[in-house]
Amino acid sequence: MKKKIFTAILTGAMLCGLLTTPVSAAEPEVRMGDVNFDGAVDIADAQLLLMDYGERLVQKPGILTDAQRAIGNVDGESKTLFDGLGPDAIVTPITIEDAQFVLNYYLVNLVDAAITMEEVVGVTEKYLQAEQAFLEKYKPVWNDETDRYDYVEREG
Ligand SMILES: [Ca+2]
Numbered sequence: 141m142k143k144k145i146f147t148a149i150l151t152g153a154m155l156c157g158l159l160t161t162p163v164s165a166a167e168p169e170v171r172m173g174d175v176n177f178d179g180a181v182d183i184a185d186a187q188l189l190l191m192d193y194g195e196r197l198v199q200k201p202g203i204l205t206d207a208q209r210a211i212g213n214v215d216g217e218s219k220t221l222f223d224g225l226g227p228d229a230i231v232t233p234i235t236i237e238d239a240q241f242v243l244n245y246y247l248v249n250l251v252d253a254a255i256t257m258e259e260v261v262g263v264t265e266k267y268l269q270a271e272q273a274f275l276e277k278y279k280p281v282w283n284d285e286t287d288r289y290d291y292v293e294r295e296g
């Protein structure tokens with residue numbers, strides 16, 4: 141009898157453990173264009189993209205991390221700045237087009253929330269490649285301090 145009760149408690153404890161363990165495989169849905177990782181794609185993100193692009197135009201390092209550039213590269217295209225300057229040439233995934241798409245996405249979503257970034261960019265294949273490239277390289281890690289996900293490079 142005692143053994144049965146013990147087994148029942150143990151089984152109950154294991155079930156509770158199973159139920160309370162977060163499903164670690166479930167990652168938040170990536171919102172391409174959400175450069176500041178706050179869960180929304182809006183003017184703040186477009187502004188960050190423009191600032192990063194602007195800095196790189198004057199050969200500064202830019203204000204975004206590689207992860208932010210990967211999620212902000214909504215058109216999947218990169219551009220070479222200062223082409224022909226040899227080692228001074230800079231390849232940037234972020235251009236004014238990405239900022240424009242992010243801004244357009246924000247604006248059309250004010251009117252119709254069902255319109256996706258994919259539709260805004262209108263280059264489905266490139267968009268999907270950009271999203272996949274981002275997901276392959278970066279994973280979300282919850283940050284208690286900022287109360288949002290940060291994206292860090294996946295290991296290996
Ligand atoms: Ca955002």
Ligand SMILES: [Ca+2]
Nearest residue numbers: 213217233238
């Ligand atoms: Ca781009």
